[in-house]
Amino acid sequence: MSKKLLSVKELPKGDVLEAGTAILFETGDWRSDRPIFNKELCIDCKRCWLYCPDMSILLDENKKVSGIDYKHCKGCGICSFECPVKPNKAITMEKEVK
Amino acid sequence: MVVAAKTGNEAMAEAMRQINPDVVAAYPITPATEVVMIFAQFLADGLVDTEYIPVESEHSAMSACLGAAAAGARVMTSTSSQGLALMYEILPIVSALRLPIVVCEVNRALSGPINIHCDHSDTIAARDFGWVQIYAENSQEAYDGTLQAVKIAEKTSLPVMVSTDGFIISHCMEKIEMLPDDEAKKFIGEYKMEKSVLDIKNPTTRGALDLQDYYFEHRYQTSEAILNAKNPILEAGEEFGNKYGRKYGLIEEYKMEDAERVIVALGSTCGTTRDVVDELRGKGEKVGLLKIRVFRPFPAQEIATALSNAKSVAVLDRSDSYSGQGSPVYVEVLSALFKNDKKPKIVNYVYGLGGRDINLEDIKSVFENLKKVDQLEEKNYLGVRM
Numbered sequence: 001m002s003k004k005l006l007s008v009k010e011l012p013k014g015d016v017l018e019a020g021t022a023i024l025f026e027t028g029d030w031r032s033d034r035p036i037f038n039k040e041l042c043i044d045c046k047r048c049w050l051y052c053p054d055m056s057i058l059l060d061e062n063k064k065v066s067g068i069d070y071k072h073c074k075g076c077g078i079c080s081f082e083c084p085v086k087p088n089k090a091i092t093m094e095k096e097v098k
Numbered sequence: 099m100v101v102a103a104k105t106g107n108e109a110m111a112e113a114m115r116q117i118n119p120d121v122v123a124a125y126p127i128t129p130a131t132e133v134v135m136i137f138a139q140f141l142a143d144g145l146v147d148t149e150y151i152p153v154e155s156e157h158s159a160m161s162a163c164l165g166a167a168a169a170g171a172r173v174m175t176s177t178s179s180q181g182l183a184l185m186y187e188i189l190p191i192v193s194a195l196r197l198p199i200v201v202c203e204v205n206r207a208l209s210g211p212i213n214i215h216c217d218h219s220d221t222i223a224a225r226d227f228g229w230v231q232i233y234a235e236n237s238q239e240a241y242d243g244t245l246q247a248v249k250i251a252e253k254t255s256l257p258v259m260v261s262t263d264g265f266i267i268s269h270c271m272e273k274i275e276m277l278p279d280d281e282a283k284k285f286i287g288e289y290k291m292e293k294s295v296l297d298i299k300n301p302t303t304r305g306a307l308d309l310q311d312y313y314f315e316h317r318y319q320t321s322e323a324i325l326n327a328k329n330p331i332l333e334a335g336e337e338f339g340n341k342y343g344r345k346y347g348l349i350e351e352y353k354m355e356d357a358e359r360v361i362v363a364l365g366s367t368c369g370t371t372r373d374v375v376d377e378l379r380g381k382g383e384k385v386g387l388l389k390i391r392v393f394r395p396f397p398a399q400e401i402a403t404a405l406s407n408a409k410s411v412a413v414l415d416r417s418d419s420y421s422g423q424g425s426p427v428y429v430e431v432l433s434a435l436f437k438n439d440k441k442p443k444i445v446n447y448v449y450g451l452g453g454r455d456i457n458l459e460d461i462k463s464v465f466e467n468l469k470k471v472d473q474l475e476e477k478n479y480l481g482v483r484m
Contacts, residue, residue, distance in 0.1 A: 008315045008322070013255065014196035015308060015316050016293055019301035 023072070027054065031075030033093045037067050042090040048079035099342070100276045106267035109237040109274055110176065110202040110260075111136035113244035115146055116282035119200075120171035123151035123162035127181035128214045129264040130204035134176050156184035160199075164188055167197035168304050170294035172248070174199070178264060179206035179220045186224060189257075193228025193320050195304055198251030198289075201229075202244060203261040204268045205365065205416075207452045215453020216264035218364065219417035222393075222426050228320045230258040230327055231394040233364040237262075237272040239391075242344055245277070246334040248286045253330040256323055263366040263416075265453065277342060285341070324395045331392055348397035350389040351404050353379060357386025359468040360405060360442070362431055363414040364390050367449075367456055374461040385465050390427065398434035405435060408442040410471040412464045414480075418448045424477050443471040449480035456480070 044064050049057040056073035060066035068079075068091075075096070083089040104112065110133050114122070124134040140146050149166075153159045159175050167173045177185060182203060192199055207213040208220050221231060230250060234240040240262045247258040262268050277285065295304055308316055332347060339345025350368075353375050354360065361371050368389040378385045388404050388411075390397070405411055413432075415425035423429065428446035435441050447464055450456045460480055467474055 005311055006315070008318050011312070011315055011319065012293075013319055013323075015194055015305055017303040017306050019303050021303050021306055025307065 022054070026071050027074050028069075028071045031070075031073060032096050033075040033077055034070075034096050035068050035073060035075065035077065035079055035091050036094055037065070038088070038090050038092065039066075041085050041088055043085055045084060047082045047084060048091055051078050051082045053078065100278060102274060102276060103271050104237050104241070104274050104276075105132075105269050105271050106234070106237045106240045106262040107132035107204070107269065108136060109241035109276075110244050110262070111140070112276060113241050113282075114174055114202070115140045116277070116279050117172070117174065117245070117248055117286060118146045118283075119148050119174040121149045121151065121163065121166035121173045122175060123153050123159045123166070123173075124175045124177070125153055125156045125159045125181060127156070127178045129206055129268045130176045130178035130181065130202070132268070133202050133204070137176075156181040157187065160185040160188035160192070163199050164192050164195070164197060167192070167199050168195060168295040170291035170296065172252075172289045173197075174202065176202040176204070178204040179208055179214075182220045182224060183208060186227070189224055189227040189229060191305060192257045194316060196255035196320070196323065197257060198248075198255055199257040200244070200247045200251050201257070201259040202240075203259045204264045205261050206264040213452040214264070216266050216366075217416045217451045217453065218261075219451075221259060221261050222417045222419075224259070225394055225426065228256065228324060229394060230254070230256055230324070230331065230392070232258065232260045232331075232392055233390070234260060234262045234267060235366060235368045235389065235391075236267060237270070238274045238344070239346075240267060241274055241276060242338060242342075242346065245282055245285060246331075246338055246346065248289075249334045250327065250330050252289050253334070254323060254327045256320075256327055261365070266366045275342075285338070327395050328397070331395075346391065347400075348390075348392040348395075349400050349404060350391060352387040352389065354386040354388060354404060354408075356384055356407075358384040358409040359465055360386045360388055360408040360411045361414060361461065361464060362388045362390065362401075362405075362411060362427070364393065364427065365416065367414060367416065367461075370456060370458060371461050374458055374465065377458075378462070378465060383465070393427070396430055396434070398430070401431055402434045402438050405431075405442055406438055406440050410468040411442045411444045412447050412468055413444065414447050414449055414464070416448075416450045418451060428477075445471060445474045446477045447480045448477065454481060
């Protein structure tokens with residue numbers, strides 16, 4: 001990294017940064033459970049997208065749910081838990097280790 | 099001015115009513131429970147319109163306060179001892195994020211053994227978390243200090259804790275003067291945060307991971323902010339004095355002009371010492387009191403100057419640091435004096451732990467002992483049964 005680092009005087013006070021910096025930190029390798037997106041079952045209600053704490057639900061150019069960002073998904077399973085589709089959910093969880 | 103009989107807890111609750119904070123998140127703990135209990139009554143009676151969050155622990159209380167303060171709210175809470183200890187994890191984060199939260203703290207001994215009475219071990223242990231610390235001598239100072247704390251916090255973007263001695267101040271009724279409600283509101287003024295986390299048009303991240311590249315600079319910023327807090331504290335105390343007649347500083351010198359033997363103390367013990375100083379002065383003894391009102395930022399230079407003409411000094415610590423040397427107030431006063439050309443002889447007295455009474459005779463004995471300071475140990479325990 002050759003980026004110039006800010007000095008005490010240049011830094012905004014109070015550890016305030018621009019938003020969205022979490023994208024720089026890949027947390028996908030923390031995952032032990034993997035969400036699997038089943039497009040044919042999805043009703044595009046976007047509950048998974050709304051609830052995901054790591055913004056790891058991908059939307060396509062028409063803003064429809066299109067998949068999982070595995071670089072950042074920690075495998076918490078909230079998306080699957082919140083998926084309202086019955087009897088089979090549009091997002092299911094599988095073990096990473098098989 | 100409204101003259102009323104108030105305990106320390108009532109005085110702080112009244113100040114909170116006048117401040118009418120946007121958010122109060124709190125969890126009860128003796129002897130601070132009443133502060134928020136009385137405040138909750140004010141809320142139930144429609145006298146304030148605060149968002150009051152009764153949480154499940156002090157850890158949650160301070161966390162909720164942090165979130166609300168990051169959103170730009172004026173935030174207050176109250177706690178004591180183990181409650182403050184449960185907040186310890188959050189306290190340095192609040193100062194790092196530069197959030198002006200005000201805590202009405204009631205000093206109580208830390209466990210163990212478990213004890214509900216006064217000493218300063220709770221706030222003294224929190225002395226290096228980037229919080230301004232103001233120690234009140236009585237209910238009046240608790241009330242005045244709470245109003246000033248809001249101003250200081252918002253001016254410095256630092257959190258402030260104002261503390262009273264548990265039971266000694268918190269539960270004892272005294273005559274105090276309160277400002278009329280509109281005057282109190284005028285004194286604290288409006289608060290608008292520079293960058294609210296809820297500004298969705300300009301979204302920001304708070305408290306992000308800060309590694310080898312930036313942690314150091316951020317810590318420096320808070321260190322500098324604490325140092326620079328001295329002037330805003332003095333300004334608030336000066337303005338309060340000019341408007342309402344009670345002026346406040348970082349320290350207070352009582353009959354120090356020609357004092358040869360001096361006691362340095364915090365909190366309610368200063369009141370006791372004042373009486374003893376008056377009595378001994380009546381007998382022609384050159385004794386004085388140096389009260390430390392603000393412990394953070396530590397008024398090192400001010401203390402060194404105030405003590406430069408004394409011959410012998412006893413620093414009273416109402417907490418015993420298990421450091422193998424003197425207790426914190428003593429060690430800091432000692433270090434403040436180190437660069438002085440003229441240094442008094444100085445000793446440490448640990449006293450009043452767990453609410454052990456400190457009476458006029460105890461203070462007299464300290465002044466008496468200072469006559470033969472050379473024969474004293476460096477660290478003494480006042481009244482402990484050996």
